[in-house]
Structure formats: C-alpha cells, structure tokens
Amino acid sequence: MRVKEGNKEIDIIEAAVKVFAKYGYHNSKISKIAETANVATGSVYVYYKNKEDILLKIFSDLWTKLYDELDLIVSNTSLSSIEKLDAMIDLIFDVFSEEPSLALVFVNEQNHLEQSNKKGFTNYYEKFLDRGEEIIKKGIDEGLISENIDLTIFRNFVFGAIRHLVHCWARDPKTFTINKTRMNVKLFIKHGIAK
Amino acid sequence: MRVKEGNKEIDIIEAAVKVFAKYGYHNSKISKIAETANVATGSVYVYYKNKEDILLKIFSDLWTKLYDELDLIVSNTSLSSIEKLDAMIDLIFDVFSEEPSLALVFVNEQNHLEQSNKKGFTNYYEKFLDRGEEIIKKGIDEGLISENIDLTIFRNFVFGAIRHLVHCWARDPKTFTINKTRMNVKLFIKHGIAK
DNA sequence: TTTATTTTTGAATCATCATTCAATAAAGAC
DNA sequence: GTCTTTATTGAATGATGATTCAAAAATAAA
Helix, strand or coil, X not given: CCCCCCCHHHHHHHHHHHHHHHHCHHHCCHHHHHHHCCCCHHHHHXXXXXXXXXXXXXXXXXXXXXXXXXXXXXXXXXXXXHXXXXXXXXXXXXXXXXXXXXXXXXXXXXXXXXXXXCCCCHHHHHHHHHHHHHHHHHHHHCCCECCCCCHHHHXXXXXXXXXXXXXXXXXXXXXXXXXXXXXHHHHHHHHCCEC | CCCCCCCHHHHHHHHHHHHHHHXXXXXXXXXXXXXXXXXXXXXXXXXXXXXXXHHHHHHHHHHHHHHHHHHHHHCCCCCCHHHHHHHHHHHHHHHHHCCHHHHHHHHHHHHHHHHCCCCCCHHHHHHHHHHHHHHHHHHHHCCCECCCCCHHHHHHHHHHHHHHHHHHHHHCCCCCXXXXXXXXXXXXXXXXXXX
C-alpha cells in the first residue's frame, strides 16, 4: 500500500484560487494550477472531475462557510435586528479580507456557475440570502425598519453593492480600506445619504 | 466597384450581443455570431480585428451613450442635485430596459475588459462615474446630502447595487419589475431602510 | 526482500475554435 | 458586354489546452 503525502486535494484548491484570481477562470490552465500546487497535471484529475468542478468546490466551500456563520448571527438572541444587519456586513468583509484572491474569484466567476446552473452551490448561496432576509423581516416586525421596502429588491441591492466594493478593495486595497468601506456601507444601508 | 449591402458592421454587433448574452463571451463562437448576423464567418474579421475587439466595441458604444446622456442631466441647471441623482438612476434602468441582452453582457463581461485593461472603454466608464460623482459633491455643497460620506465608496456602492439589480431583472423580468426596482433603489440611496 | 496495492506522473491524445486567405460574387465604370 | 474594384465567402490552418492513461514510484504487508 501507499499512503497519500500531504493533502493534495486542498493544495489544488488553494492553488486554483490563486490562479483563477490572477488570470480569470477561462484563461487559467490546469497545468498552471498543478504547477502552483506542486503536483502533476494528471493529479488534478484524480481529485476533481474537471476544471469546472474545481470552481464549484471553491464556491460551495465559500457559501457553506458564510451560511454557517450567518446562522450563528441570526440565532443570537442578544442582538437587535439592526445589530444583526451590521454583523452580517462585518461577516462578509471579514471573510474576504483574509483572502483577497478568493474575493476576486468570488466576484469574477460566480456568474459562470449561475449560468451553467449548477446546484450544490446555488443552494447555499440562496439559503444565505434567505437567512439574511429574515433579519430584515424581523426588523420590520419590530418597527425598526421601514415597511415600504421590497425585500427581494433590497437583498439584491445590498448583495450587489457589497460584492462590487469587495472587488474594488481586492484590486486596490490601498484606496479602499476595509474598515472605512464597511462603516460607509452600514451608514448607507441604514440611513441613505440625504440630509 | 461593388457597394456594401446593408450594414454588416452593425448586424455583427447586434448578433454578438445576443450570442454573448446567451452563452457568455468565452463560450460564444465567432461562427455562431456570424450565423446570427446572416454573414459568413470571414466577414466578421473584415469588420473587427478579433473576438475581443467586438466586445470592446459593445462596451465603448454603451458607455459613450451613457456618458453623453448623463452629461445632459448634470448640466441641466433646472434640476436639484437630488433630482439629478434620480435622473441618473432612471437613465441606467432606461438604457437597459430596452435591451435585456445588453444588460446581461454588461454585467457578465465588463470584468474581462477591465482585466485585460483595455483603454478606450475604461476611459468612458471612469468618466461616467466621475460625472456622477459631481452630482453628489454639488449636493453636499448645497447641504442636501450628508457630508460624512466617502465619495469613492459611495459611487461604487451604487454602481454595484444597480449593476446587480439590472442583472436580476434581465434574467427574470417577471420578478423584478423595472419600475418597482428603480423606485426602491432611489429610496434606499436617499433614506436607507431604518425608521 | 518481494509482492500487492494505491498514488502520482506527464507526455500523448483529441477536440475545439479563432483566424486566415485564395477563390468567388457583385456592382459600377466604360 | 467587359473590366476593375471592392465585398463576401467558408473551407483549411494552426494553436491551444483540457483530459486521458499507461507507466513509474512509493508504501505497507508478507
């Protein structure tokens, strides 16, 4: 018998995140991912069915993690709805601030998967948004949030805004300080910009 | 001498928008674009240098149009800053509501061009955002808009939010009525959601 | 050691298009 | 009708890169 050395499965994913971030999914070669992971080209196919399967894994890991953390926030009874909303925003920025490459992949490639309509990741992504929506609903019930808003529109409004800002930050961390960005986002969402 | 029949240059662009929207840029074949435009494959290369050149033309046309229209709004002295802001939002939704395919291409492929860092379109895109930012600056000077906001963050916040909503609408026009969407967006931007 | 089993390898295969270009067609000038 | 010029064509070319697979290497058990 022979035993696996290290964990190539993880090495490949980490390499893929870097390579996808740098070149974009379609311009990334499997051979480059393999090289980055210190692994032979063929090994990639031992662990993943094909190129898209790698992207799928990246996203399902990401959304699983985000969902689980959001779940903790939503079920935390000691927070008000507004505080939960803030915590959700912090969560997203925190997850990406540790990994700029992942942020780039997240922003640039999510649409691909939505187009090829792979479930398994769409599930978690939708569930995440649904869970976030619960916060808003509760806030409306409690009279903290305006009842004139369309929830579906709102959640996509926020999602799009944050996604783009994460992108800006990942491309140019100097201009977009994470902290200033997240503070502004919280302000915009709660109070808008009008005086 | 022979004279051109119709306008293949435009036919190709219109076909490309449809094909890119349906399959995504990287999965779109030149032969499919040619077929859709009722033109031979080779003709595409008479009018455009290569595949990316077509995408570039689509985006530069789009941003040129958006910029020119925004310019009219900004220079309209009979509008307040807040009214200009609303008009800008209407502008974007109007441009895309006529062409769902263009909306999809806009959302899905803009990053490609930013990555390959083609000027000529980036110019207009940046100019558009700069011009929009002027509206906000003026609003702050006039005391209509809060002075505590970071302009760079704000403009990207709004851009990302609208882009994603346009995307949602283009994929599923039933769920996202243009009018309801634009009304909510104006509300969120000006007043946020807190009571 | 030797053998059996599992992992790893990377060169060869194969399919997929973007792009080219020699040939053809059309239109106006004469 | 013939000639010249320009537009159009689409099959052939060539490059690229995902995927495969037979061989090699590593380990544990015997």
